[in-house]
Amino acid sequence: MRLRSICELIEGTADAAFATDSTGTIVALNSAAEKLFGINADKAVGEFCHLIVKGMDECGQICSENCSIKQAAGKLHPIHHFDLKVETQDGKQWCNMSVLIAQENNSKEPHTIHILRPVDVRKRLELAVRDFLVTEVSLPEEKAAALIRTTRSGVSETELTGREREVLNLLATGKTSPAIAGKLHISRNTVDNHIQHILKKLNAHSRLEAVRRAELSGLI
Numbered sequence: 001m002r003l004r005s006i007c008e009l010i011e012g013t014a015d016a017a018f019a020t021d022s023t024g025t026i027v028a029l030n031s032a033a034e035k036l037f038g039i040n041a042d043k044a045v046g047e048f049c050h051l052i053v054k055g056m057d058e059c060g061q062i063c064s065e066n067c068s069i070k071q072a073a074g075k076l077h078p079i080h081h082f083d084l085k086v087e088t089q090d091g092k093q094w095c096n097m098s099v100l101i102a103q104e105n106n107s108k109e110p111h112t113i114h115i116l117r118p119v120d121v122r123k124r125l126e127l128a129v130r131d132f133l134v135t136e137v138s139l140p141e142e143k144a145a146a147l148i149r150t151t152r153s154g155v156s157e158t159e160l161t162g163r164e165r166e167v168l169n170l171l172a173t174g175k176t177s178p179a180i181a182g183k184l185h186i187s188r189n190t191v192d193n194h195i196q197h198i199l200k201k202l203n204a205h206s207r208l209e210a211v212r213r214a215e216l217s218g219l220i
Contacts, residue, residue: 016116022109038089054087059213068158094123142215153217167194
């Protein structure tokens with residue numbers, strides 16, 4: 001699909017929409033997105049989308065140069081819609097985002113089309129119910145989140161290798177690097193390398209944050 005066709009496509013929807021290239025750079029932004037983000041298309045085009053969207057979820061910052069959606073799109077993997085709190089001209093607001101992969105002549109570097117629909121009231125109610133189940137019913141947070149979750153998290157699109165998933169699952173049980181090394185019969189340095197890759201892919205700053213983000217998104 002040519003860029004001109006992509007621009008025509010996003011202008012054909014009343015929902016806020018923008019398109020990015022394989023690097024995550026915005027190449028088109030429709031008028032509804034201009035209104036949502038409070039930025040002119042001329043200024044947004046050429047910027048990395050994470051600098052405009054500044055998306056977050058319950059665990060913190062999601063949008064980054066290591067975007068899990070960009071990783072999935074680069075491998076042409078279909079992406080489920082998900083909720084994201086974005087930076088709008090009226091402040092942080094929850095939106096549901098759909099992502100379409102637009103390929104041109106079987107190119108390995110496709111464009112992605114992002115369509116956002118405000119769901120702030122629904123999402124706030126969902127989080128309030130989750131917090132009630134945690135505080136009043138004493139359900140573990142990840143189980144409460146699974147019970148009331150209406151959409152997936154963008155984190156669930158993160159692609160981990162089989163070994164990285166094994167390490168992450170062991171981290172979730174509280175095991176240390178030496179314990180994981182012994183369990184998997186690999187060196188501690190190898191374990192630590194896997195953990196660094198996991199942190200980068202999940203945009204997490206600590207092991208605990210990575211585990212929490214993976215649990216709440218249903219990744220593990």
